[in-house]
Amino acid sequence: KQEVTQIPAALSVPEGENLVLNCSFTDSAIYNLQWFRQDPGKGLTSLLLIQSSQREQTSGRLNASLDKSSGRSTLYIAASQPGDSATYLCADTGANSKLTFGKGITLSVRP
Amino acid sequence: DVKVTQSSRYLVKRTGEKVFLECVQDMDHENMFWYRQDPGLGLRLIYFSYDVKMKEKGDIPEGYSVSREKKERFSLILESASTNQTSMYLCASGTLGRDEQFFGPGTRLTVL
Numbered sequence: 537k538q539e540v541t542q543i544p545a546a547l548s549v550p551e552g553e554n555l556v557l558n559c560s561f562t563d564s565a566i567y568n569l570q571w572f573r574q575d576p577g578k579g580l581t582s583l584l585l586i587q588s589s590q591r592e593q594t595s596g597r598l599n600a601s602l603d604k605s606s607g608r609s610t611l612y613i614a615a616s617q618p619g620d621s622a623t624y625l626c627a628d629t630g631a632n633s634k635l636t637f638g639k640g641i642t643l644s645v646r647p
Numbered sequence: 648d649v650k651v652t653q654s655s656r657y658l659v660k661r662t663g664e665k666v667f668l669e670c671v672q673d674m675d676h677e678n679m680f681w682y683r684q685d686p687g688l689g690l691r692l693i694y695f696s697y698d699v700k701m702k703e704k705g706d707i708p709e710g711y712s713v714s715r716e717k718k719e720r721f722s723l724i725l726e727s728a729s730t731n732q733t734s735m736y737l738c739a740s741g742t743l744g745r746d747e748q749f750f751g752p753g754t755r756l757t758v759l
Binding site (some may be wrong): 567568570572577578579580581582585587625627629632633634635637638639640 | 687739741745
């Protein structure tokens with residue numbers, strides 16, 4: 537059964553810093569990989585989807601990459617801002633479109 | 648933009664009540680999902696559906712049932728609510744093949 541790990545559980549950085557959020561998988565047979573953002577008490581917002589034939593996706597200051605051989609994905613945030621403070625979750629799409637989620641990394645960007 | 652709506656943001660019910668949580672999506676997606684999210688446990692899949700009148704159990708279906716009579720609407724039913732079903736409930740939808748899921752705003756359910 538696929539297990540998704542996100543370490544550390546929380547991260548605090550000063551504004552302007554470039555940062556990398558990590559996500560690892562026990563089963564390297566990853567199909568698609570999706571990164572989400574969740575603000576407190578709210579639903580999940582889809583940030584980036586890396587499909588099975590792709591290795592990375594970019595949207596604005598965000599870049600996500602996927603290395604299937606090592607079972608790892610990273611989300612790179614450039615020039616972080618206080619508005620980036622949220623919980624970031626990664627999820628693997630397994631059989632039948634079912635997502636397996638990590639528990640998330642809570643990011644705090646200090647002004 | 649894809650829009651997934653849920654009938655309530657907050658809901659308070661009593662133990663033993665039958666509870667209906669409604670989810671509607673406006674993008675003609677085939678797939679719809681119900682999750683619950685709890686501190687320390689993350690998101691867990693309760694039920695999902697690939698098409699009208701089709702349903703599949705997820706990882707934690709006990710105590711829940713679902714209904715999908717129309718493509719755009721997926722309902723989660725708590726037959727007899729219990730305190731351990733106090734949680735945040737999240738609905739999602741997505742297309743076959745692309746597998747990207749889009750989430751609603753969530754329903755915070757409290758069972759007293």
